[in-house]
Amino acid sequence: xxxxxxxxxxxxxxxxxxxxxxxxxxxxxxxxxxxxxxxxxxxxxxxxxxxxxxxxxxxxxxxxxxxxxxxxxxxxxxxxxxxxxxxxxxxxxxxxxxxxxxxxxxxxxxxxxxxxxxxxxxxxxxxxxxxxxxxxxxxxxxxxxxxxxxxxxxxxxxxxxxxxxxxxxxxxxxxxxxxxxxxxxxxxxxxxxxxxxxxxxxxxxxxxxxxxxxxxxxxxxxxxxxxxxxxxxxxxxxxxxxxxxxxxxxxxxxxxxxxxxxxxxxxxxxxxxxxxxxxxxxxxxxxxxxxxxxxxxxxxxxxxxxxxxx
Amino acid sequence: xxxxxxxxxxxxxxxxxxxxxxxxxxxxxxxxxxxxxxxxxxxxxxxxxxxxxxxxxxxxxxxxxxxxxxxxxxxxxxxxxxxxxxxxxxxxxxxxxxxxxxxxxxxxxxxxxxxxxxxxxxxxxxxxxxxxxxxxxxxxxxxxxxxxxxxxxxxxxxxxxxxxxxxxxxxxxxxxxxxxxxxxxxxxxxxxxxxxxxxxxxxxxxxxxxxxxxxxxxxxxxxxxxxxxxxxxxxxxxxxxxxxxxxxxxxxxxxxxxxxxxxxxxxxxxxxxxxxxxxxxxxxxxxxxxxxxxxxxxxxxxxxxxxxxxx
Numbered sequence: 001x002x003x004x005x006x007x008x009x010x011x012x013x014x015x016x017x018x019x020x021x022x023x024x025x026x027x028x029x030x031x032x033x034x035x036x037x038x039x040x041x042x043x044x045x046x047x048x049x050x051x052x053x054x055x056x057x058x059x060x061x062x063x064x065x066x067x068x069x070x071x072x073x074x075x076x077x078x079x080x081x082x083x084x085x086x087x088x089x090x091x092x093x094x095x096x097x098x099x100x101x102x103x104x105x106x107x108x109x110x111x112x113x114x115x116x117x118x119x120x121x122x123x124x125x126x127x128x129x130x131x132x133x134x135x136x137x138x139x140x141x142x143x144x145x146x147x148x149x150x151x152x153x154x155x156x157x158x159x160x161x162x163x164x165x166x167x168x169x170x171x172x173x174x175x176x177x178x179x180x181x182x183x184x185x186x187x188x189x190x191x192x193x194x195x196x197x198x199x200x201x202x203x204x205x206x207x208x209x210x211x212x213x214x215x216x217x218x219x220x221x222x223x224x225x226x227x228x229x230x231x232x233x234x235x236x237x238x239x240x241x242x243x244x245x246x247x248x249x250x251x252x253x254x255x256x257x258x259x260x261x262x263x264x265x266x267x268x269x270x271x272x273x274x275x276x277x278x279x280x281x282x283x284x285x286x287x288x289x290x291x292x293x294x295x296x297x298x299x300x301x302x303x304x305x306x307x308x309x310x
Numbered sequence: 311x312x313x314x315x316x317x318x319x320x321x322x323x324x325x326x327x328x329x330x331x332x333x334x335x336x337x338x339x340x341x342x343x344x345x346x347x348x349x350x351x352x353x354x355x356x357x358x359x360x361x362x363x364x365x366x367x368x369x370x371x372x373x374x375x376x377x378x379x380x381x382x383x384x385x386x387x388x389x390x391x392x393x394x395x396x397x398x399x400x401x402x403x404x405x406x407x408x409x410x411x412x413x414x415x416x417x418x419x420x421x422x423x424x425x426x427x428x429x430x431x432x433x434x435x436x437x438x439x440x441x442x443x444x445x446x447x448x449x450x451x452x453x454x455x456x457x458x459x460x461x462x463x464x465x466x467x468x469x470x471x472x473x474x475x476x477x478x479x480x481x482x483x484x485x486x487x488x489x490x491x492x493x494x495x496x497x498x499x500x501x502x503x504x505x506x507x508x509x510x511x512x513x514x515x516x517x518x519x520x521x522x523x524x525x526x527x528x529x530x531x532x533x534x535x536x537x538x539x540x541x542x543x544x545x546x547x548x549x550x551x552x553x554x555x556x557x558x559x560x561x562x563x564x565x566x567x568x569x570x571x572x573x574x575x576x577x578x579x580x581x582x583x584x585x586x587x588x589x590x591x592x593x594x595x596x597x598x599x600x601x602x603x604x605x606x607x608x609x610x611x612x613x614x615x616x617x618x619x620x621x
Contacts, residue, residue, distance in 0.1 A: 011434070018434035020508035024427035025439055028420050028478045035459060035475040036446050042455030056458070101350070104343060109328060119607050120351050126599045128537030130559045134592055135357045137563060138378055145360060148377045177353065185610065196329070203331035242540055246559060260453070267454040268544065280452035288449050 046281040050274035059274075066278035076279060078254070079262035080237075086258065087236045089168050090175060095232065097176050098183035099221065103213070105184070106191045118188075121181025129242035132178050136170070137161050161247075164255035171243060186224055194220045226303045234291030237283045259283050358596065365389050365589035372585050389586035398549075399557055399591055405469075406536055406554040410598070413473045413535035418528045420478050425486030426512045440487075447480045453544075460545060471545035472538055472553070479534075482527045489523045490516060522609040529606040536598055558595050562588040 015022075046066055048059040070076050101121065108114045124132065139145050141161040150157055160170055198216045207215060241260040248256045257265075259279065267276025328334070335343075364372060364379045371383040393399040427433075428440050451459075456475060465471040493516060501511050517524065539555040546552060560566060561583055583591075 014434040021427040021433050024423040028424035031477045039451035039455035039459040042458055120354050126533045128555050130539055130555045131595050134563050139357055143377050145378050200331050263453050277454040280454050284452050
């Protein structure tokens with residue numbers, strides 16, 4: 001038998017052996033096919049003069065007209081600017097928080113205390129954005145606990161929930177409250193793999209607490225930090241949908257419109273599907289390029305990155 | 311945490327001794343750490359405490375406090391009676407509960423089946439199929455095409471639109487698969503020799519060994535469905551079908567009665583929701599999470615790390 005025939009026979013044998021496994025994967029593949037890959041094809045509307053009445057198949061192609069309109073639209077650039085601004089701000093002020101939190105919690109000697117604090121800080125991750133924003137509103141809003149306290153002590157009021165100028169602080173604070181604890185898990189795991197002998201050796205060599213942190217702990221965290229940075233960069237154009245949608249009314253469009261909400265309002269609310277589809281596709285493609293680029297950069301720096309080259 | 315009874319013997323230190331080479335922390339460092347950690351815990355606990363307390367306070371106490379109640383002052387279930395007596399909120403709680411139970415079951419089943427189906431090295435076509443799953447991680451189809459697809463399938467304004475589009479999360483699948491692959495192959499091979507089929511191996515052998523991971527995955531899905539806001543917001547146009555999170559948004563965050571919620575609605579058009587009622591809705595939204603959380607919480611680290619490291 002030729003090599004090819006052998007391979008074909010082998011494939012048939014494996015198919016006969018493995019069909020129950022394929023059957024198990026089938027429902028998931030169907031769902032992903034219908035709600036992930038099929039819509040992926042639906043992105044062609046970005047190049048169409050799409051009309052919901054004639055459908056994707058019949059709508060005329062218009063080339064890059066939608067993109068031309070998109071790139072000439074100041075509202076689009078405002079949304080992009082807001083998104084990038086928030087990403088940059090959060091990279092500086094949000095990203096390090098889980099690392100610092102993990103370092104502090106890791107330094108506790110009592111296992112029970114460690115577990116208790118971990119349980120508490122993980123919790124808000126499981127709250128919905130509606131809930132988180134509601135809680136913030138009840139704490140910091142005009143009628144909230146903080147302002148109530150300020151009022152009864154004649155200190156005036158600060159409305160943090162509707163102020164566009166401080167919105168970026170607010171969303172970052174909300175993000176930290178909700179997810180910093182959860183983000184810490186992966187750093188704690190990395191810390192737990194550090195060989196204690198290294199600390200001892202460093203200490204014997206005369207390294208103080210801070211030097212040990214710098215020369216032993218941080219190097220252990222670097223691969224994780226790089227990995228998470230890459231993933232964050234890949235998501236640079238998505239800062240989350242619900243958080244901004246929910247506060248858009250209170251804070252105003254100027255400060256709170258991000259690309260996701262822009263796509264939603266242009267497409268679903270205004271019915272301009274092709275145009276919003278172009279904005280969404282732009283966001284997706286740039287995001288993908290950012291991940292690939294950042295991953296490449298990580299490889300060049302000798303880090304593993306999200307996926308390896310093989 | 312259960313308190314241990316004090317014994318006559320001197321209490322043993324609960325934590326291992328500090329390693330000999332590590333210096334004692336300075337009093338300043340120690341204080342700083344204590345302050346930081348106390349603040350962190352309070353930041354999570356205090357809002358919840360205030361919300362629960364206010365929801366259980368009579369209106370006079372709320373008026374006296376001029377808003378949210380921070381010090382206990384009277385006690386009543388009136389707010390809960392009001393929202394659970396068959397209005398919009400009751401209905402949305404039922405919707406969310408049903409959605410959560412059914413959705414979790416559906417998603418977990420699909421994920422477990424697919425994870426097992428993809429867990430055998432060298433099985434037929436497992437590489438391209440796995441790749442197809444992983445690719446969903448990297449590149450999403452975008453909001454508009456997804457919306458149009460849901461529309462094209464005729465799923466707008468149906469509960470199926472809340473389940474199907476996000477039924478399987480690649481991350482959860484990868485976590486499950488990694489765990490299944492860590493089960494020694496000798497075990498499954500011996501079952502196969504004894505004549506067990508793949509389905510039998512999964513249900514009688516692999517799943518019982520994977521209770522912890524399955525629980526975590528189910529919790530992830532469950533919380534996702536309980537918190538479902540976006541899909542419902544996007545796809546549901548009838549207020550009657552709203553899950554709790556949408557009611558929470560309209561009723562509590564924006565403080566407006568829900569318009570046109572249908573004849574079952576006893577609140578819409580009526581007076582604005584009182585603060586106690588609002589806070590009771592918030593409590594309802596947190597409660598299931600708080601209830602399930604302790605049982606699953608201790609498995610998190612394991613589950614998440616498997617996924618993150620091996621994925």
